[in-house]
Amino acid sequence: MVQQEHIIEVKDLVKKFGSFTANDRLSFHVEKGEIFGFLGANGAGKTTAMRILCGLSYPSSGEIMVAGHDVYREREKIKKKIGYMSQKFSLYEDLTVSENIRLYAGIYGLRKKQIATREEQLLERLGMLQIRDRFISEIPLGWKQKLAFSVAIFHQPAIVFLDEPTGGVDPITRRQFWEMIHDATEEGITVFVTTHYMDEAEYCDRVSIMVEGRIEALDTPAALKQQFESENMNEVFLKLARK
Amino acid sequence: MSLIIDHIDKSFGALKALDQIDFEVRDGELFGLIGPDGAGKSTLFRIMASLLIPEAGRCTMHGYDVVKDYREVRKIIGYMPGRFSLYMDLTVEENLAFYARVFGTTVTENYDLIRDVYEQIAPFKKRLAGKLSGGMKQKLALSCALIHRPQILLLDEPTTGVDAVSRREFWEMLKGIQKQGICTVVSTPYMDEAEMCDRVAMIQKGKLLDISDPSRPAPEEAPLLYSLKSNKGVYAYLDQIRNMEACKHAWLFGDQLHVTLRTEEGAVEMRALIESWGDPSITWKAIRPSIEDRFMGLMEHGSESQLTNGEQI
Amino acid sequence: MSRFFGFVKKEFQHIFRDVRTLVILFVLPVVMIVLFGFVVTTEIRDVEVGILDRSMDEASIRATQKIFSSGYFIPAGYLQHEEEIGEFFRSGTAKVVVVFEEDFEKQMQRENRAAIKLIADASDANSAQLSLTYLQGVLMSYFQSVNQDMQLPWSVHVESRMFYNEELKGVYMFVPGLMAMILMLISAMMTSVTITREKELGTMELLLASPLKPREIILGKVTPYVVLSLVNALTIVLLGYLVFDVPVVGSIWLLMLECLLFITLALSLGVLISTNAKTQQVAMFMSMLGLMLPTILLSGFIFPIDNMPKVLQWISAIMPPRWFIVIVKNIMLKGAGFAFIWKETLILLGMTFLLIMASVKRFKIRLN
Numbered sequence: 001m002v003q004q005e006h007i008i009e010v011k012d013l014v015k016k017f018g019s020f021t022a023n024d025r026l027s028f029h030v031e032k033g034e035i036f037g038f039l040g041a042n043g044a045g046k047t048t049a050m051r052i053l054c055g056l057s058y059p060s061s062g063e064i065m066v067a068g069h070d071v072y073r074e075r076e077k078i079k080k081k082i083g084y085m086s087q088k089f090s091l092y093e094d095l096t097v098s099e100n101i102r103l104y105a106g107i108y109g110l111r112k113k114q115i116a117t118r119e120e121q122l123l124e125r126l127g128m129l130q131i132r133d134r135f136i137s138e139i140p141l142g143w144k145q146k147l148a149f150s151v152a153i154f155h156q157p158a159i160v161f162l163d164e165p166t167g168g169v170d171p172i173t174r175r176q177f178w179e180m181i182h183d184a185t186e187e188g189i190t191v192f193v194t195t196h197y198m199d200e201a202e203y204c205d206r207v208s209i210m211v212e213g214r215i216e217a218l219d220t221p222a223a224l225k226q227q228f229e230s231e232n233m234n235e236v237f238l239k240l241a242r243k
Numbered sequence: 244m245s246l247i248i249d250h251i252d253k254s255f256g257a258l259k260a261l262d263q264i265d266f267e268v269r270d271g272e273l274f275g276l277i278g279p280d281g282a283g284k285s286t287l288f289r290i291m292a293s294l295l296i297p298e299a300g301r302c303t304m305h306g307y308d309v310v311k312d313y314r315e316v317r318k319i320i321g322y323m324p325g326r327f328s329l330y331m332d333l334t335v336e337e338n339l340a341f342y343a344r345v346f347g348t349t350v351t352e353n354y355d356l357i358r359d360v361y362e363q364i365a366p367f368k369k370r371l372a373g374k375l376s377g378g379m380k381q382k383l384a385l386s387c388a389l390i391h392r393p394q395i396l397l398l399d400e401p402t403t404g405v406d407a408v409s410r411r412e413f414w415e416m417l418k419g420i421q422k423q424g425i426c427t428v429v430s431t432p433y434m435d436e437a438e439m440c441d442r443v444a445m446i447q448k449g450k451l452l453d454i455s456d457p458s459r460p461a462p463e464e465a466p467l468l469y470s471l472k473s474n475k476g477v478y479a480y481l482d483q484i485r486n487m488e489a490c491k492h493a494w495l496f497g498d499q500l501h502v503t504l505r506t507e508e509g510a511v512e513m514r515a516l517i518e519s520w521g522d523p524s525i526t527w528k529a530i531r532p533s534i535e536d537r538f539m540g541l542m543e544h545g546s547e548s549q550l551t552n553g554e555q556i
Numbered sequence: 557m558s559r560f561f562g563f564v565k566k567e568f569q570h571i572f573r574d575v576r577t578l579v580i581l582f583v584l585p586v587v588m589i590v591l592f593g594f595v596v597t598t599e600i601r602d603v604e605v606g607i608l609d610r611s612m613d614e615a616s617i618r619a620t621q622k623i624f625s626s627g628y629f630i631p632a633g634y635l636q637h638e639e640e641i642g643e644f645f646r647s648g649t650a651k652v653v654v655v656f657e658e659d660f661e662k663q664m665q666r667e668n669r670a671a672i673k674l675i676a677d678a679s680d681a682n683s684a685q686l687s688l689t690y691l692q693g694v695l696m697s698y699f700q701s702v703n704q705d706m707q708l709p710w711s712v713h714v715e716s717r718m719f720y721n722e723e724l725k726g727v728y729m730f731v732p733g734l735m736a737m738i739l740m741l742i743s744a745m746m747t748s749v750t751i752t753r754e755k756e757l758g759t760m761e762l763l764l765a766s767p768l769k770p771r772e773i774i775l776g777k778v779t780p781y782v783v784l785s786l787v788n789a790l791t792i793v794l795l796g797y798l799v800f801d802v803p804v805v806g807s808i809w810l811l812m813l814e815c816l817l818f819i820t821l822a823l824s825l826g827v828l829i830s831t832n833a834k835t836q837q838v839a840m841f842m843s844m845l846g847l848m849l850p851t852i853l854l855s856g857f858i859f860p861i862d863n864m865p866k867v868l869q870w871i872s873a874i875m876p877p878r879w880f881i882v883i884v885k886n887i888m889l890k891g892a893g894f895a896f897i898w899k900e901t902l903i904l905l906g907m908t909f910l911l912i913m914a915s916v917k918r919f920k921i922r923l924n
Contacts, residue, residue: 024426031522041406042377049285050471143279167404168281168432171539175494182478197433198407202497232497234407234435241408292765294923313921314767323766325759332573333566344562345766387762 005158006065007190008053013062015048022048023059030159034185035181035191037201040210041241046162046194049210053159053192055079067158069112080108083152083189084196086163093137094208097128100136101151108155124149142173145181153184160184162193166200178203207233208242216240245395245426246291251300260286261297262449268428270350273421273438276430277538283449284430285325288399291428292322304395308464319345321393325400327384331373334362335383341391346391349386357386357393360416378409385416389425396420398429402436414439423458434535445538452541457534466529467491467507468536471500471517474524487512492543501536559768563776570750571780580746585738585788586795592730593800601732603687604632606650608641608730615661617671622698623654628690645677652676652687664702695730731796732884733857735789736818736877740851745843747778747826752839755830761923770919778823782816787895790813793888805891811884814897817904818880822847824911825876831918851877879903 008030014168015023022045030036040046051057053066055075064071067081098119105115122193123129126146131139139147146167162181166174178200181191193204201207201221208218217224217240221233232234246268268274269364269436280366289295290302293313301308307315326495329338339361354361367375372383379403388396398417402410414436417427437443438457442527446451469484471484473478477500484502485494490507493502504510508531514515517525532540574691605623609616623629632650635641644650655673657663663671674691676684753759754760754777789812797804804811825847833839851859854868855877861869872878880902886892895902 042404042407046404164404168280170282170542171434171535172494172542173279179481196404196406196410199435199497203495225311237407238411241406289761289923291745292761296922303872310791317765319766321764324758324761327760328759329759330570330759331757332570337566337569341566342732342762342766345763345768347559347767529653530590 006030007032007067008192009063009065010053011063013049013052013064014060015045015052015057016060016113020138021213023052026062026215028215028218030188030192031192033188034183034205035185035193035203037193037204037207038194038210039201039207039237040194044210045213046210049190050161050194054082054084061094066227081158083155083157083160084163085148085152085160085165087101087145087165087167091144092134094135096133096135097139098132101145101154104151110155118154120204122154122197126150126216142169145169145173145177149177149180156187159190159192162191164194164195164196166195174200190218198237201233201237209237211241244268245272245299245305245342246267246428247303248287248291249303251287251290251297253283253290253297255293261290262309264300264449264451266451266454267443268426271421271424271426271438272479273417274426274428275437275443276428276446277432277434277437277443277534278430278446279432281448281521282411282446285399287446288322288324288397288428288430291397293317316459319394321388321391321396323384323388323396323398323401325403327380327491329372329380329384329387332371334369334371335375335482338383339386343390346504348391348392353390353392356392356420357389358516361386377405378412381405381409381413382416385413389420394425396425398427400432400509401431402431402433406526410436419427434533434538443534444513445534445541447542453537455537464495467509468512468528468530468532469502469504469513470496470530471502471525471527472498473522473526475522480520483516484513487516489513492539494539496535503536503540513534560772560776564779565774566782567750567777569711571784572705577746581742581784581788585792588734589731589739589795592734594876596696601628602630603628603652603683604650605691606632606641606644606653608635608638608653608655610658611656611660613659615664616656619656619695619698620654623691623694626690626694628694641675642749650677651684652691653693661859692865703890731792731800731802732881732888733855733886735792735815736857736880737848737851737857738788738792739785739815739819740822740847740877742788743781743822744826744829744847745840747781747823748829748833748839748843749836750781751777751827751830752833752836756835763924764921770921773829774916774919778827780822782819785819786812786815789819803890804888806887806893810894811887814883814887814901817901818876821876821904821908821911824908824915827915828911828918830921833917833921850875854878855881857881876904876907
């Protein structure tokens with residue numbers, strides 16, 4: 001990367017729920033075009049932080065810029081520039097493949113002509129042309145996840161947030177999914193991803209590991225493994241979270 | 244044999260959920276079922292737990308038929324369904340006491356069996372189950388499934404959605420339970436966990452792909468699998484490797500690339516390709532396939548192969 | 557037995573820890589009673605009353621004066637013939653017409669009885685009923701005061717007749733009707749929801765895979781609701797009595813026994829619904845549409861059965877609340893003993909038996 005640009009800039013992010021501190025002075029940045037892995041045990045505060053970055057909830061304090069916009073004052077602008085996909089919710093099961101694509105494209109204000117051509121390209125690329133009129137409920141999970149990801153980046157957002165995108169899918173589809181993520185970064189999209197599969201942490205450019213509301217480690221996978229004298233990211237994670 | 248699954252079929256409408264599933268589990272074995280969501284794992288568990296009736300084939304638990312002798316079966320099994328079957332509005336100890344009573348026993352009677360598991364959550368025994376973290380819920384659910392000292396323990400995806408730390412602890416507990424002589428069947432979508440089992444059945448789309456022992460390599464396997472690693476990252480090399488004549492398939496594997504060759508001779512072509520890159524940090528070596536490698540290999544032979552090849556990314 | 561009590565205890569814990577359940581169980585019945593009572597007992601004021609006085613003697617004139625000095629009624633004029641009543645009602649000139657028969661005073665003195673006819677426009681049934689009650693009260697107190705002066709044992713016979721809705725059944729029955737409705741709501745809806753909740757959460761899967769027998773599961777789930785429903789039945793009777801003076805003329809024990817029967821019936825309906833519903837939402841919906849609406853509309857609670865088209869009358873015959881309302885009304889208002897309600901009781905018993913059989917048969921020992 002020649003010019004490193006921070007697409008997400010977080011400084012002293014604090015989020016409190018009553019007396020409970022879910023995020024304790026988080027400070028980090030995400031560079032444009034990188035795959036940023038956001039790891040942590042259940043309840044470490046990942047989801048809370050991610051919701052704030054997506055403009056879904058306000059932080060208690062801290063300075064946070066996402067895609068050049070302030071999360072306090074410019075949430076609507078942020079929402080236009082990001083894509084979101086999670087394992088739990090992404091597509092409407094009772095709409096067809098094509099209807100889902102058009103729905104999301106419409107939400108992000110794409111023009112009709114634009115939608116038509118891009119939909120064609122997308123279905124072609126995914127090999128889903130023959131099943132465009134099938135209901136989402138009828139297609140296999142692996143296909144759903146791939147489609148959901150494609151829909152999340154259909155409006156060419158600056159950043160896409162992926163919340164455990166590969167839960168429960170078979171090992172081959174999981175890898176194909178990650179290859180799609182790599183392709184997306186080549187188009188200049190920044191990827192912010194959480195996962196419970198530690199081997200997937202290795203696919204990230206940089207990884208942060210949260211423990212009890214704080215970021216305990218943040219670096220490239222290689223550097224983390226060296227720092228914690230571990231063979232793989234799983235060991236790094238265990239060493240950190242078990243402390 | 245603790246458990247015999249004898250050519251079981253089960254369909255839901257047009258969907259064939261289980262297709263001639265056939266295997267046996269030995270006494271005291273820790274037996275794994277791996278496969279992605281929708282492979283049919285939960286259906287198989289429900290048949291073993293006497294909750295579903297197979298269309299064809301037989302399933303016996305300690306000699307009791309799950310259809311005819313379901314009453315007996317229900318006495319000797321401990322079952323933990325896919326979703327943690329806890330009452331979220333009851334406290335930790337209330338949940339445990341309730342399940343103990345349902346099985347006509349008390350918490351104290353079998354406390355020695357659950358001690359290792361329960362002591363980890365005992366400090367929170369007054370807390371409502373709904374307020375526990377995923378890892379703690381899972382430990383409580385396991386305690387509840389064990390409280391009546393079952394002979395066969397059936398755990399359907401106990402580690403799904405649980406973080407890596409809790410998962411590791413959970414498997415350590417399963418090893419401990421195994422020492423008590425309880426036969427355990429456990430399913431998981433995480434391939435790395437399968438390595439902890441004595442034997443593993445791989446299931447894909449209702450079909451049994453293979454049963455293997457993670458600690459032993461399959462005898463017929465020639466050294467066709469290579470692992471490739473580079474400080475620069477291996478993703479950049481993926482396309483070139485795949486375009487090789489000798490490459491059967493290649494996939495990312497953590498920070499490595501796992502390449503399966505068509506023939507042993509293919510290694511020559513690969514060496515030439517790798518040397519042409521002039522990357523001094525590249526290391527590559529033949530490796531023994533892990534469960535995940537085997538699963539992926541079998542998947543590509545199986546019905547999924549047409550599908551995956553069709554899906555050009 | 558310990559297994560059973562463990563189950564019941566757990567069920568009570570669910571109930572007492574869920575605010576929504578508690579509200580439905582304990583607040584809703586009270587609110588409903590008070591609301592209904594309030595709607596029914598609105599104060600009346602300035603009701604237009606027409607007078608048809610066929611005797612025009614001292615007693616009838618004084619009675620007329622008493623009526624208009626009570627503060628509730630205002631004069632709408634004198635009528636000459638009974639035929640004019642309809643015209644008065646239609647034009648809205650009067651809501652009630654008081655008719656004094658001929659020789660009112662003479663009859664009062666000689667035969668110890670006097671005849672007054674009260675005729676009300678019951679197109680607005682509630683206020684018509686109220687006006688009549690007030691009128692009767694006013695007249696009674698007047699005759700009593702006369703009675704004291706004259707020291708004569710005599711009685712006044714007030715004959716009232718309702719136009720358009722001769723019996724005004726719906727209004728009289730709000731307590732028995734509410735009782736049917738609330739017991740139905742709590743017993744059937746709450747049990748169907750609580751059972752489907754276990755299905756939805758996945759805990760039912762574990763209960764089924766345990767040595768528990770289906771009847772143990774069902775009994776364990778419904779027992780708390782039997783107890784709570786009975787408490788509710790008592791609350792309703794008590795509230796009706798204390799706040800709205802609805803009497804319990806007959807035996808309270810018989811009443812509670814009949815309530816128990818109805819509760820059992822409703823519970824088995826709830827179990828039956830739960831065997832057909834996969835989610836709490838569906839169970840709630842089925843209970844609402846399938847039970848609440850018929851209870852309100854077809855049981856005679858609000859709309860008199862006699863006024864229904866024949867087809868609906870037949871349908872109402874298979875609605876358990878219809879029979880229960882008759883039973884409660886008979887015991888509470890008329891003081892009838894078992895001899896007068898055995899037929900209805902038998903019908904409910906039969907229905908209960910059928911429902912229990914059906915729900916036990918449909919309750920599966922497996923998942924499908």
